[in-house]
Amino acid sequence: xxxxxxxxxxxxxxxxxxxxxxxxxxxxxxxxxxxxxxxxxxxxxxxxxxxxxxxxxxxxxxxxxxxxxxxxxxxxxxxxxxxxxxxxxxxxxxxxxxxxxxxxxxxxxxxxxxxxxxxxxxxxxxxxxxxxxxxxxxxxxxxxxxxxxxxxxxxxxxxxxxxxxxxxxxxxxxxxxxxxxxxxxxxxxxxxxxxxxxxxxxxxxxxxxxxxxxxxxxxxxxxxxxxxxxxxxxxxxxxxxxxxxxxxxxxxxxxxxxxxxxxxxxxxxxxx
Numbered sequence: 001x002x003x004x005x006x007x008x009x010x011x012x013x014x015x016x017x018x019x020x021x022x023x024x025x026x027x028x029x030x031x032x033x034x035x036x037x038x039x040x041x042x043x044x045x046x047x048x049x050x051x052x053x054x055x056x057x058x059x060x061x062x063x064x065x066x067x068x069x070x071x072x073x074x075x076x077x078x079x080x081x082x083x084x085x086x087x088x089x090x091x092x093x094x095x096x097x098x099x100x101x102x103x104x105x106x107x108x109x110x111x112x113x114x115x116x117x118x119x120x121x122x123x124x125x126x127x128x129x130x131x132x133x134x135x136x137x138x139x140x141x142x143x144x145x146x147x148x149x150x151x152x153x154x155x156x157x158x159x160x161x162x163x164x165x166x167x168x169x170x171x172x173x174x175x176x177x178x179x180x181x182x183x184x185x186x187x188x189x190x191x192x193x194x195x196x197x198x199x200x201x202x203x204x205x206x207x208x209x210x211x212x213x214x215x216x217x218x219x220x221x222x223x224x225x226x227x228x229x230x231x232x233x234x235x236x237x238x239x240x241x242x243x244x245x246x247x248x249x250x251x252x253x254x255x256x257x258x259x260x261x262x263x264x265x266x267x268x269x270x271x272x
Contacts, residue, residue, distance in 0.1 A: 025052060029060060030069060033081045040078035089146060098229060099130055101262050102221070105255045106133040106231065113251060116234045118144065120156035120218075125174045127157040127230075137236075149210060152177055152191055153184050155218035159204035159230040162195040163220050169195075183208040203249055204230075213237050217249055219256050223263040231256065 028050055033041065043061070047054050061079055064070035068084040099119065106117040110133035119131040126148040151157025151172050161169055177186040185191050198204045206216040218232035233248050 025050070025056075026060060026064070029057070029064070030081065030085065033070065033079060034085065036080070038080075040073065040080040042077060043079070046079065096130070098221075098223070098259075098263050102229075102231065102259055103131050103133075105259055106131055109133065109233070109251060109255055110135065113233075113248060115248065118156065118232045118234070120154070120230055120232065122151060122157065122160045122172060122228045122230075123148065125150055125152075125172055127151050127154050127160070130229075137239075150174070150177070152186075153180055153206070153209045154232075155204040155206035155216035156230045156232045157204075158195060158198055158206065159218040159220040159232070160227055162198040162204060163222075163226045168226065180210050181208055181212050183212075185209060203252070204232075208237065215240055215245075217245065217252065219249075219252050221256060221259055221263070223260050231259075 029046065032046065032049055041049075043054065043058060046052075046061075047057050050057065061070055061072075064082070065072055065079075069082045071080050071082040072078060102119045106119060109115075109117045114135050114137060116135045117133045118129055120127040120129050127150075128148045129144045129146065132144045149157070151161055152174075157172075161172060164172070173188070173191070177188075177191075178184075179186055185194055202219075204218040206214075206218075208214060210216075213236055214234050215237055216232050216234045218230045220227040221229040221231065223229075231252060233252060235244070235248065
């Protein structure tokens with residue numbers, strides 16, 4: 001499960017109010033179901049994962065199913081995330097002040113270069129994909145929007161980690177860092193060296209660290225300090241050359257300038 005978001009408490013103040021246990025349990029359940037993507041779970045699996053009494057969790061599942069936050073199969077034994085979660089997620093995207101600025105720029109990059117471009121946001125240990133513009137040469141059978149990947153193994157995440165120092169980096173790097181491919185950087189010293197190269201280079205690179213055969217390049221969007229959003233480009237290794245990499249990165253730099261010129265800064269929008 002991801003680390004808590006870096007968002008501050010309400011109004012930026014530290015709250016002395018105790019956590020509501022039932023609300024926290026509900027959120028943990030929904031996040032767990034969402035993280036399983038298209039793999040429904042049985043009551044026993046959820047009970048063991050959350051360490052919650054079976055009877056309490058069953059009552060919670062029944063309530064969430066009734067209100068559309070959880071769905072179940074015809075037998076009533078398998079559970080997955082419900083349609084209400086989609087409606088809330090769509091509302092988040094619809095009201096985000098930066099997404100509506102970045103998305104047209106990603107579309108233009110895609111039309112010009114015909115590669116796949118993404119917008120991602122740092123959330124705890126992960127990067128969450130908020131927008132994707134697919135290449136006509138490489139189409140996925142599913143949308144990446146809403147999916148999350150570890151920041152340490154993605155170009156999006158490394159672009160954002162490289163903009164942080166000290167404890168602000170530590171809070172976004174988990175103690176356990178599994179490999180997704182033989183090229184995933186899991187050693188902390190090697191990761192820090194890679195982030196140093198990212199700062200020196202001016203952009204982050206993921207060389208088959210999440211998907212074999214794919215290289216990705218990313219730039220942090222500097223309308224916040226430290227930045228929490230980044231754009232990236234994914235390119236199949238089979239058609240990548242040093243000249244193509246330079247062309248893509250330069251186009252992304254120009255795109256970043258356009259985005260930053262148009263985007264509200266943190267503090268200029270009450271939702272940031």
